Amino acid sequence: MTDWSSVAFRKSSRSSTNGGECVEVAFRPGLVAVRDSKCPDRGLVELPASAWTAFLKSV
Incomplete structure:
Protein backbone atom coordinates (compact mmCIF):
# COMPACT_ATOMS: atom_id res chain seq x y z
CA MET A 1 0.00 0.00 0.00
CA THR A 2 1.18 3.51 -0.84
CA ASP A 3 2.08 6.10 1.83
CA TRP A 4 -0.61 8.77 1.49
CA SER A 5 0.42 10.85 4.55
CA SER A 6 2.00 13.63 2.48
CA VAL A 7 -0.76 13.83 -0.15
CA ALA A 8 -3.54 16.41 0.16
CA PHE A 9 -7.05 14.95 0.21
CA ARG A 10 -9.93 16.90 -1.32
CA LYS A 11 -13.47 16.73 0.02
CA SER A 12 -16.25 15.91 -2.40
CA SER A 13 -18.22 18.89 -3.68
CA ARG A 14 -21.32 16.86 -2.80
CA SER A 15 -20.39 16.67 0.89
CA SER A 16 -22.60 18.59 3.26
CA THR A 17 -21.30 21.04 5.84
CA ASN A 18 -23.60 19.82 8.63
CA GLY A 19 -21.92 16.50 9.45
CA GLY A 20 -23.47 14.48 6.65
CA GLU A 21 -21.84 11.89 4.44
CA CYS A 22 -18.37 13.10 3.44
CA VAL A 23 -15.89 11.54 1.05
CA GLU A 24 -12.34 12.69 0.36
CA VAL A 25 -10.09 11.70 -2.52
CA ALA A 26 -6.37 12.04 -3.21
CA PHE A 27 -4.37 11.37 -6.34
CA ARG A 28 -0.92 10.01 -7.11
CA PRO A 29 0.36 8.96 -10.53
CA GLY A 30 -1.81 6.01 -11.54
CA LEU A 31 -3.55 5.73 -8.14
CA VAL A 32 -6.52 7.18 -6.27
CA ALA A 33 -7.30 6.97 -2.56
CA VAL A 34 -10.79 7.41 -1.10
CA ARG A 35 -11.57 7.86 2.61
CA ASP A 36 -14.26 9.03 5.01
CA SER A 37 -13.51 12.65 5.96
CA LYS A 38 -15.09 12.19 9.40
CA CYS A 39 -12.77 9.27 10.24
CA PHE A 55 -16.55 4.57 -11.46
CA LEU A 56 -17.03 8.26 -12.27
CA LYS A 57 -18.28 7.45 -15.75
CA SER A 58 -20.84 5.02 -14.33
CA VAL A 59 -22.41 7.39 -11.79
Missing part, protein backbone atom coordinates in the same frame (compact mmCIF):
# COMPACT_ATOMS: atom_id res chain seq x y z
CA PRO A 40 -9.60 9.67 8.15
CA ASP A 41 -7.54 7.54 10.55
CA ARG A 42 -9.72 4.48 9.92
CA GLY A 43 -8.01 3.89 6.61
CA LEU A 44 -8.71 4.34 2.96
CA VAL A 45 -9.45 2.50 -0.23
CA GLU A 46 -6.64 2.62 -2.77
CA LEU A 47 -7.42 1.82 -6.39
CA PRO A 48 -5.97 2.23 -9.85
CA ALA A 49 -6.79 5.54 -11.50
CA SER A 50 -8.48 3.62 -14.33
CA ALA A 51 -10.96 2.10 -11.84
CA TRP A 52 -11.73 5.57 -10.43
CA THR A 53 -12.34 6.88 -13.95
CA ALA A 54 -14.65 3.94 -14.72
